[in-house]
Amino acid sequence: MAADLQSKYQKLASEYAKLRAQIPVLKKAVLDEQTKENHFKEAIKEKEQSIRKFEQEIDSLVFRNQQLTKRVEILQSELVDAEAKDKKSKNKHNDVSLSTSPRSSAIGEELKQKIEENERLHKQVYNSDLEYKQKVADLQDRLTMLEQESAQHQQVLQTTQQNSKVQLEKLQNEKAMLEIKLHEQEKLSKEAKLRAQTAEQQLKMIQTDLTSKLTQATKTIRDKLPFNDTKFRDLNALNVPTHDRKHQLKAKELCGQATNLVQDLVQGLANYYTYVEQRTKIYPADGQIEPYSEVNKKFCQYLHENMQYLRPVEQSFSAFYNSLKEDALTTLETAMGLQEFAHHFTNFVAYSNKIMPYQLLSLEEECSLSSCPEALAAKNKELYSVVQKLCAVLNNIQTYVAVIAQQSTVSCDHPKTNQAIFFEQLSGGLELFHTVLKELSTTYNAKVTLEHQLPTAPSKLKTTDECVMSALVHLQKCAGKFANFMRTNLEFFCATAGYRTRGSSISTNESMEGPKSSPVVGALRQKSANYMASLHRNLG
Template identity: 55%
Template sequence: MASGDIQNKYQRLAQEYAKMKSQHSVLKKAVIDEQSKVAELTESTKLKDLSIRKFEQEIDSLTFRNQQLAKRVTVLQDELDSASVKKKNKMKGPVEPAPVVADPSVFGEDLQKKIQENERLHMQVHQETEEHRQVVASLQVRLEQLEKEAGQHQSVLDSIHQNHKALVDKLQQEKAMLEVKLQKQETDVRDSKRIADHCQQQLKRVHADLSYRLDDSTKVIQEKVIFNDTKYQELNVLNVPTHDRKHQVKAKELIGQALGYIADLVSGMSNYLTYAEQRSQIFPMDSTTGEPLSPINRRLCQYLHENAAHLRPIEQSFRSFHEGLKEDALTTLETATGIQDFSEKFHSYVAYMEKLLPYQLRSLEEECAVSTCSATLEARNMELHASLPKLTATLSKLDNYLSLIAAASKSSREHPRTNQAAFFTQMAGGLNQLHEVLKEISKHYNTKVSLEHQLPTATQKLKTTDECVVSSLVALVSCTGKFAPFFSSNLEFFVSRAGYRTRGVSLCRDTEGPVSSPVVTDLRDRATSYISRLKRPCPESVPYKTAVLNRRTLLSSTESREGLAQQLTTAQEKIRGLEQEKEHWMLEAQLLQVRLEKETKRVSQLEVDLRQLQAGQVLTPAPPVEVTPTAAPGDRKSVGSEVETSMLGKLESSAADESSESETREQLIKAHFTGRVTELTSQLQLADSKAVNFNSECRALQQRLGLAEKAKEKFQEELQTAQQKIAQLQDELTTTTSNYESQLSMMSEHLCSMNDKLTQQRDEIDALKLSNKGSKKGKGR
C-alpha cells in the first residue's frame, strides 16, 4: 500500500470522525434541552395540581354551603306552608293571635340572591374544571410526546455513542494493523532490496558463465559435432532413444489397479485364515467349553494365528513399489527393483501355506474320524482334502514365475530377455488356475458346511463361523475372478518392449518403424545397472546434536588450552625423570641378572669339580684353556701338578669371564642407548606431527577469526544502514504526526464554530416557537 493512499484514508477517517463528533455534541445539547423542558413541564404540572386541589377545596366548601342553604330553604318552605295553613284555618275558625312572622319578601330576595350566587359559582366551577381537565389532558399528551421524543433521542444518542465507540476502536485497530503492516512491508522491502541485489549479482555471474559456456559449446559444435541426419535408417538406429511418457503413465495406472486387486486378495485370504482359526477352535472340540484341543488342531490354530505377519508385508511391499513409481522415469522390468521385495514377501507367504497344508489335511482327517461324521460328510471332506493341495501348488507356481519376473531387475539374471513373455503368459495362466481352484474349494466347503449344519451337535457359533468362512471364500473367488481377466487383458502390454522410440520416426520411410542398434540397447542396460548400483544406503553420519556437543567440547577445551599445556609440561617433566630412573634401574637389573647367571654357572662348575675331586677323577679344564697330559693315578706329584695346572686354567677362565662380562655390558649399554635413540626419534616425530597439527589448527582459527571480522564489519554496516532507516522513519512519523495533529486541530476549530452556529440557530428556533405559542394562547383567550 502506498503512503499517499494511507494518508488519504486517514484524512477520510478524520473527516468522518469530525462529523460524528459534531453530531454527538448537537444531539447531546438537544437531549439536555429536552430534559430541561421536561423538568419545566413537570414543575408546571405540579403547580396546576396545586391549583386543582385549591379549586376542589373551594368546590367542597361551596357544596357544603349549598347544602346548608338547601336545608334553610326547606325549613323556610315548611314554615311558609304551615303559615298558609294557619291562615286558612284562621279564616274559617275563631280569630287567634297570629305569631310574629318575618317578611316573606326579604327571605325571597335573600333566597334568590343565594340561588343566583350558587348558580354562578356552579358555572364558574364547571368552567374551571373543564379548563383544568383540558389543560391537564394537553399537558399529559405533550408530556407523553416529550418522553417519547426524549426516549428516542436517548436511544439515538446511545446508538450513536456505541457506533462512535466501535468506530473509534475499529479505527485504532486498523491504525495499529496498518502500522504493523507498514513495518512488515518496510522489512520486506529491505529484504527484497537485499535479495534483489544478491540476485542481480548472481544473474550477472550466471549470465557471464552461460555466455562463456554458450560460446564454448557453439565452438565445439561448429568444430567437433557432426550433422545428424535422421533421414537414413542405418544412421538413425545409433541415436539415443527417447522416453515414451504414455507408456509410463499406462504402466503406473495398471500397477495401481493391480495394487487394488492384491489388497482385496490379501484381505480376503486373511479373513479366510482368521475364520478358519476360529472354526478349528470350536470344531470338532470346543476349547471355549474347557475341552482340550488335539495337538494337530492346537498347532494348526497357532500357525493360522500368524497369517497377518505373512500377508500384510505382501500388500505393503507392492504399495511401496507403486508409490516409488514416477512419471518422469521409465519403468521396465530392468528398472523395477521393487518387484524383488514383493517376490520375497510372496515367497515367504507360499512357504507359510506349504507349512500350513499338512496340518489342514490332518485336521480334516480328524473331522472324518469323529463318530458323528456320516459317509456323505466324509466324502465331502475328502473332496476338500484333495482341493487344498491344488491351492498350495498353484500359489507355488505363481511364486516361481513371479521370482523369475523379479529376477529381470538383477544384474545376475540367468534367463534371456526373450523368455519374459512366456513368464507373463504362465503368470496369467496361474491366476486363472487360482480362480478355478478357489471356486472348487468354495464349492466343496459350502457342501460340507450344509451337511455339518444338519448334525445335532452343530451349535449356533459353529454355523456363524462357517458362514463367515464361506463369505470369505466367495470374496476370494470374486477377487481372483476380476484379477485374472485384468492380467490376461493387459498381457500384451506386459510382454511388449520398453517404452522407447527412436528419434526421427516421422522422417523414416519404414512402415514398421525404426529399430535401435544393439549398441544402444547395451548402453541402456549398462546405464540401468549403473543406476541400480548407485541405489545403496548412505553411510551413517554423526547426528547433528552429537556434532554440536563435540564442537562445544572443542571450544571449551580450546579455552582451557593454556592450563592444559602447563599441566602437560609438568607431567612430561615428571615422566622424563621417571623414565630416566626406570632406565637406570633396568640397566642395573640386567647387569645383576648377567652376574647372577655367571655366578650360577661358576657355582655349578665348582660343584662338578668338587664332586670329581671327591671321586678321585681328573678335573676337566675349561674349554678355552689348553690342558697338559695327565699323569698316572698313583703319582702324587703328577696329581699336584695337575691340580696346579687346573687352577691356572680356572684363573685364566675367570679373566676370560671378566672380559666377556665387560663385552656383554658394553653390548647391553649399546643396545640400551640404541633403543633410547629410537624412542627419542619416535617422540621427536610425534612432537613434529603435533606441531603440524597445532599449526593447522592455528591457521584454521586465524581463518575463522578473519571470517568473523569480515562478518562483524558486514553486520556493522547493516546496523548503520538500519539505524539510518530507523531515523528516516522516525522523521517521517514525526512529520505525519504533526500533519495529523494540525488537521485535527483545524477540524476541531471548524467543529466548534459549527457547534456555535448550530447553538445560535437552535436558540432562534426555540425563541420563535415560544413566540408562536404565546401568540396562539393570546388568540385563544
C-alpha cells in the same frame, strides 16, 4: 524384363505352331467323315432300289392273288350249284349223276389246288411285307444315326475352327502387345543404364568424400575423445534412456490397479485364515468340554500368524508403486522394487505350504469322529484334494513372480525375449488360481451343508461357517478380478517398451535384444535431479 518377354513370345509361338499342326489333322478327319457320308448315301440308294424291286414283286403277287381269289370264288359257286343239282336229281337221274361225278371231283381237286396255292401266295406276301418293313426300319435307323454322327462331326469341326480362329487372334494380339512392351522395356532399360552410370559416378564421388570424412573423424576421435561410453552395451546401459511417456503413464496406471487388487486379495486371504482359525477352535473340539488336539493347536497358532506374512506382501507392492515416477522409464530391468515384493510373496507361499499339512490333518481328525457320516467324510476328502491343488497353484504363481522380479538383477541370465512367456504363464496361473478357489468354495459349501444337518452341530459353528463361506466368495471374486486384469492387459505387459539410449536405437536384433538399461539408472537419475535442484536453490 526383356528375357521374360522373350520367353512369353516363345511360348506364344509354340502354342501357335501346335494349333497350326492340329488344323491338317482336323481337315483330314472332316474329309474322312465326308467320304463315309457319301458311302452311306450310295448304300441308301441301293437299298431304296431293292425296296422298289420288292414293292413291284409284292404288287405282282397281290395282282396274281386277286385273280386266283376270283377263280376260287367262281369254282366254289359252281361247286355249290353242282351239289344242289345233284341232291335234287339223285333218285331220278342216277345215270346223269354217275356221268357228272367225275367232273365234280375234277372241279373239287382243282379247287383244292387253287386254295392251297392261294394260301401259299398269302404267306409269301405276308413274309415279304414283314421283311420289307424290317429292312425299311433298319435303314431308317441307320440313316438317322449317320445323320446325327455327321451333324456332330460337323459341329465339332465348326467349334474347333472357331476356337482356333479365336485363339489365333488372341495370340496375334498378345504378340503385338508383347512387342510393344518389349520396345518400352528396351527404352526403359537404356534409360536405367544411363541413370545407373550417373549414380555410379555419384557413388564414387560420395565414397571419396566419406572416406576423407571418416579419416578425419577417426583422427579426431583418437586424438580428442578419451572415453566413449556408448561403444560398449554394458556401459551404455548406465545412460539415462529416452522413452515413450504415454507408455510410462500406462505402466504406472496398471501398477496402481494391481496395487488395489493385491490389497483386496491380501484382505480376502486374511479374512479366510482368521475365520478358519475361529472354526478350528469350535469344531471338532471347543477347548472347554473337550481339549484341543495338538494338531489343531499348532494349526490355530500358525493361522493366527497370517498377517505377519500377508502384510509385507501388500506393503512391498505399495512401496514399489510409490517408487514409480512419471518422468522415468519403468521396465522389468529397472523395476528393482519387485524383488522385495517377490521375496515377501515367497515367504507367504512358504507359510501356506507350512500350514497345509496341519489343515489336512485337521480334516482327517474330523473324519475320525464317530458322529461324522460317510457323506461328510467324502466331502472332507474332496476338500483335502482341493487344498492340495490350491497350494500347488500358489507355488506355480510364486515361481513366475520370482522369475519376473529377477529380471532387474545383474545376475539374471534370462533373455528379454522370454519376458512375454513369463507374463503369459503368470496370467495362466492366476486363471487357475481363480478356478481352484471356485472349486474350494463349492466344495466347502457342500461340506458345511452336511455339517449343519448334524444334531451335534452348535449354532456358533454355523455362524462361523457362514463367515468362512463369505470370505471364500470374496476371495474368489478378488482372484477373478486379478485374472481378468492380467488377461485384459497381457498384450501391454508382453510388449517391448519403446526407449533408446545414446548410441543405440529401438532394436529388435535377437543377438543384442535391443537397448539395455541398468537397474541403477533410476536411482542415479534421481540423485542427479536432487543435486541439480540443490544447486539451483543455492544459486537462487
